[in-house]
Amino acid sequence: MIQLDPERLLAAAVGFGRELRAAGVAVAMPQTLDFVRALGVMDLGERADVRSASRSIHVRRREDVEVHDALFDSFWSARRELIVSKPSSEAPHRGASGQGPDGSVTPPRRAHPGTARDSTSAAPAFVVSRRSYSREELLRQRDFDRMTPDELREAERLFDRLATSLATRPARRYEIHAHGTRLAPRPMLRRSVATGGELVDWLWRRPRVVPRPVTLLIDVSGSMESHARMMLRFAHSLRRVNRRAEVFVFGTRLTRVTRALAARNADEALARVSTEVADWSGGTRIGDCLREYNNRWARRVGSSDGIVVVMSDGWDRGDPDLVGTEAMRLRRNCRRLLWLNPLAAAAGFEPLAAGMAAAARHVDRLLPAGSLDDLEDLAGLLTATRWGGRPSPQRQTSPESTPAIKARTVDRVAADRRPDATSPL
């Protein structure tokens, strides 16, 4: 049985943890201690076993397995001096001084495709056939980029009346509610004390619902120019009813504008956003921006119970593979990923733009976002407690809705609805 010098072993284990951290694998002290404990209960002659052990202790994500294995081999091969065949044949006097990462070990950093800006050879020609309009067409169905300034103003006012998007999720606790579906025996019993142990009222409970965190990622690059303002206006309305909504804009880089949008007055808020955003109407690097969100923000402001809504046409000058990878990561860190694409309103739309095509596979829903009606659909979707639940009440009673529009809306909502959804009677 191979024996190790315990003191130097601990120092080396700490050093190994540090190397892993440097390579981007999140390792904390408890894991290092576990590792040392594990070494104590294993046959250290079985190198592969020790590596497996180290892997299951240090690694928490599949992506890190390779990095770990490579580091493990290089790090521990360089430390044969730890082995002492007889315990304490050598006084452990070096203490912690010997654990510094030696220069020979170069941790393989995780693949970082830098700023690959090879403008993908002439992105596929993309023909947008606009919807045809009739004279009676309502404002709400008009594409934003076709609106006159006056119409725009009116559309903006409509936002405030939109089914204001309180996306919710079930909380752990219950509330007493007249339309609850489960009996609430505990408060019933408590109340029965007042009536001498006689149960008089039936009480019902239902899961309490709390706002579901929503993150909006809005593309403000050149190709989205005509829509960006509307989207931000929508974001502003959403912020006012959902305190947990987070808003980011991106073009060539990502900017968090949640704070800037906090101003009560919409115009003021939008003005503040535009001063904070440096890359307005410029190019797009969706992949890098999503990556930045995933790395820097997803865990801090996002929630894995949340909804992430990306608003972009998917035209991208960066690497489409990166968009795909990052869209996948984005999807993993939320409950639902929606992608709003102004182009998707076109008949026969196919996600052809390279970035869009790469992301589409990971998106739960790809929705049109060309008009107010589309945004209203989104609001309904965000309001549904359960996916496939009923649309927001406002939209059903909305005075603007002509029967024709209603039919269209209902069609779309019906497609979202699961067969078991309760009918709104």
Added chain:
Amino acid sequence: MDSIDAVESGLRERGYVADRALATAVFLGLRLGRPLLLEGEAGVGKTELAKVLAEALGTRLIRLQCYEGLDVNNAVYEWNYPRQMLEIRLLEARGMADQAARQIFGPDFLIRRPLLQALEAVDGKPPVLLIDEVDRADEPFEAYLLEILSDYQVTVPEIGTIKAETPPHVILTSNRTREVHDALKRRCLYHWIDYPSSEREVEIVLSRIPEAPRVLVGQVVAFVQGLRQGDLSKLPGVAETLDWAAALMALGAGELDDPVVDATLGVILKYEEDVHRVRGDEAGRLVAAAREVA
């Protein structure tokens, strides 16, 4: 189970062929008293491992299936209200109503849900607690789980704190539909279960269905492994391989051929577009390749 070898053979005896790295992770989980988080594609045997481990340790398996909206009443405990009411009435009838409060909040009236059950060892043997598909639960529940997994204790206001004398062996599984919270991950050991190699998959099928003819098993495995190279919406897992082998046995097929594959493709492929893509040429090619191998 005091060595990696013992874990490996203990699992194998009960029909679970674990690779060395997985056996190591299980061993460390048992030895260091840490929960083990298993991730991997659907159908690679994450849940099965917990079942077999419980069997191998000669203890109970307690399973908690997670879903969105899972709450404490369903996961930890609930009072047995009907029984409490009945008890009150009985005490009243006997003129002992004043004792009701003291009596009805006792252990007899507590319905133990999985997490509470898991804190109770039977015959000094802690159970195996399987927390299945933890990625489906919501964040608040994850936070609650974190609390339980660090202290192995539950507080019931009316009774007090119930603490496990010997903590259960905990196995969590996740299909990775979303990332499990870091704090929870940090508390666990981690292992990613990959699809097995051909040899190991043959071994798995034979250990589960010992009466299966070797030739058939070899061909089935080669076919499935071939499918996994392809671009499908949902790759078949080991569970599908086992189902398929069993289905072919039931049909009395001794070897793979085009008609029988065509008839049973639905056992391994669960998406219409996948079946559509594979049926015909692709299936023929894979059958030919499989027959060559075995």
